[in-house]
Amino acid sequence: MGVLRKGEIWLVDGPRGKRLRLIISGDLFNATDVPVVLVAEVVEGEVLRDSPLAFPAGVDRTVLPDRLNWTTKSWLVERVDVLDADAVAHLDRALRVILDC
Secondary structure, eight states, rough: OOOOTTTTTEEETTTEEEEEEEESOOOOHHTTOOOOEEEEEEEEEOSSOOOTEEEOOOSEEEEEEEEEEEEGGGGGGEEEEEEOOHHOOOOHHHHHHHHHO
């Protein structure tokens, strides 16, 4: 699998099936032996619900940064995309709003 990086979109195959998730935990944390990473939900196509913090990730994906969860590293099966610098900046702003920092 290699080193996991903030801003990567992965296909996750866990107990609830296959889903797309964006890694939002920092690279230093991701490089540890901790078996989980912090992720945000990624949906394909239109936004499934009203989320003022949602932003596009590529042509046909939307990140919902207010839908956070932990996922087990071993469930990450395929890296499907990497956010560009503008999208990472948008993610960072959204996380600051969510965390009030």
